[in-house]
Amino acid sequence: MCRLAAITSNDYFSPMENILALETMKEGHDGSGLGLTLKDLGGHFEHLKGFPILSGICSKSGTKVLDDFMDKAGFQLKDVWAPKIKPVRGIRPRDHYFARVYDYPFSFKYKPWREKEDLLMNTRITLRKIGEPDESIFVFSFYPDVLTLKEVGDPLQVAEFFGLDKGGLKAKIIFAQGRQNTNYAIYLYACHPFFIQGYCSMTNGENTAFMPIRQFLTSRGFPGYIGYNSDSEVFTHILHYVVRQLGLPLTYYKDVITPLSERDIERRTDREALRLLTYSLRPLCIDGPNVVIGFTPDGTCFMVHDAKKLRPGVVGGVKGKYALMSEECGLDSAIPKRDKSLDLFPMKYDMVIVRPEAEEVIVWNQLSH
């Protein structure tokens, strides 16, 4: 089963903190991959916050195709960052790992933000479709102030491979997943965290309700709901669908993925609207067993479980820095100096929400709303 390490802070920190936390949880992952998503970037990217960053991997031939495509699409390359690759046994290096910073095409510079977001997503999807058949191009995210790195291998070795231990790359929110390969062939697009238009999530456990959820999402007519090389990608897309597309507050994500019974809905102050919503989004009930850790575009982080809570997680930390982990030992590694008695183990009706800048932690409960 995959291990998850998310840290949110009001100060920039290194992804090594997440990776060392994953290392303490090593019994739970087989080192078949590492996925990293960094949001609110520091260091090299601190002065480039307004510009979208395309994160991915290219072969030599793919680089040219990518450049030509971006050029024709009108994106202007502003900056290129690449990890300093250190050969590590067991990791087969690919040609180019990159994070390219672009300026918007001229025609989009003054367009509303949602249109810009759609442009970025559609560009990413097109690149994915171009590069997927021959695996010449992998693109994981294309969004301002967000960077994604993924590779197959043991997380600690992958970190060494990317040179993350040498410093340089920093962010205020970092999600890391140590992959436990179970059902699927090792494939980069199956690696968490998943990202779409500012929404990101990673999950452990299998998704028993994958098929009806995927069918519901793909039939929404939204071009971004593709992929699903992992059954967990739907959790990210549900988050995006509920919060961005339907415009609902984040807490309703919990109400959608673990819908209340009729009796419990009756206890809620928003019962009439919630009942309509629950009926309408019935196919998005996840039924677990999963813990989902995610962030939204404003930098809010959260943790939720399915209704059975067979995959418990833990949230803890100090004001200004909180970690959301799939295991307690990961939390001990990330933030050892904290009051452990205040650690939160969200129960089946809970959603633990960490405000942006790790200001405060809130436990929102489905029943006491």
Added chain:
Amino acid sequence: MEPALPLDHNHQLSLKEFPYLIRWRDDCCKRCGRCTAVCPVKAIVPAVKVRRIVQSESPIPTPTAVRKIVHVIEQVPDIERYCTGCGTCTLVCPNDAIEPEYNPVNKFLHFKNRGGEGYRRGGRRNDPAVSTLDRLKFTRISMLTDPALDAGRHEFRVRTLLGRILPPEELPIVVTDGTLGVDTTSDTFVPPVREIFPIMIGSMSVGALSPPMWEGLAMGVAYLNEVENLPVVMCTGEGGVPPRLLKSRFLKYMVLQIASGYFGWDEIIHAIPHMVEDPAAIEIKYGQGAKPGDGGLLMAQKVMKLIASIRGVPQFVDLASPPTHQTKYSIEEAVAKMIQSMSMAWGFRVPVYPKISGTKTARAVLNNLARNPYAAALSIDGEDGGTGAAYNVSIDKMGHPIASNLRECYLDLVRQGKQNELPLIAAGGIAKKGNLAANAAALIMLGASAVSIGKYMMQAAANCFGDEYNRCNICNTGKCPRGITTQDPKLFRRLDPDKVAERVVEIFKAANVELKKIFAPMGRSTELPIGMSDGLSVDDKAIAERLEISYAC
């Protein structure tokens, strides 16, 4: 020289042509006469024979031929009085002296058309083969990568929704200070929705069923709802509803059916102002899986005083509903109007849905309903459904199996993104071999929101003799030996409504447990696994391909 009796019997049938042969044991029979008295079709008669017997009564063998008068039980070689194999004779025999035996080489259908009339009967398709539903297996078992749930410990919600569901984008909701509320300024029509148990009792009318059978079903359903907290609903069938029930609070557990004969609807409409509860739903019957293209049929002999009064018709006349609604011109216009009219009668508070027989054209119907905001569901009744009366040719040869019909309709909805908007109800052949929960779960995983069962209820709750070997199947005659489908008090007093109700409760409680035992290892507990077809497999590649599920062997 001509014989005294003609030997030419070529115009007569031999018993070998009959579907069931009576095995009678002379040595066991005490000649009480119960079997001949109880036989619903008079297929057996007491007879007196003179027999030549060679016997020896002395200590030394001294065979002597004597002539004796003996009393025997004989099967009548009359096609109009053929033994139906019901076995009521066996049931009443105190000495196990008699039983019917199926004759697999019978030529019954060659002859059962006397008077130029096709063979009519009740029951189900005479096809004992294993159905597609019984070949489906649940193969994705949660185990280590995904711990299985405990059916006895975890909270399960085996519930489904009956009624049109609005797509999320069209919900009349607003967000105020981080909380959802209903937008009272919106003029969006919010269709009525019922949360029900996913196995419904299908449409069987008062009239087709005897008073104790119908009463037993209704009592069982009320008990399940009020005591066991299982929201099972039952459909009335076409033929009205007892007036007291219409005005009782138990009406909310009933799906009222309107069909092409509109029997009983004058009484129902007049009772609306006196109703204290809305019915669960209204089902508009356009077709029946057992006899597609045929309307309902209640034979004159079953139209007794009670039935005549409920249906608002004279006694002892054949009540044949037309094959189609006479007002129906097109689905776009007349069907939509009928759905709206029925909705309007209850102030748009009651889901209204059509029921059709399984057919290749089901998707056309479905797509039309998908565009009709007042259509609450679509019920599809497959070829293995049952009937009280129909031509044998309709029952045996007409119709479409439910599995692929339901599946193609569901996948059509998926392609349109409406899979959660218009619930599909599947019927016809569920629990044909007694596997109620497994068949129901399989259909749900193929895309059904609910399933409907009829003849299984008669078999399991009231010991109906009928099977796929044409056993009994005389529901149309009013001579049901079990008292299930008769209006003859001498017959229906054999059936205790309390016992039927008890069995109804047992059946649904057991099905609820079994559904959990299927869903738990598959990791599903909060919502029904509607369309979760990745959990299904079948041992036939052609079926797997057609249903878009995996092949396993």
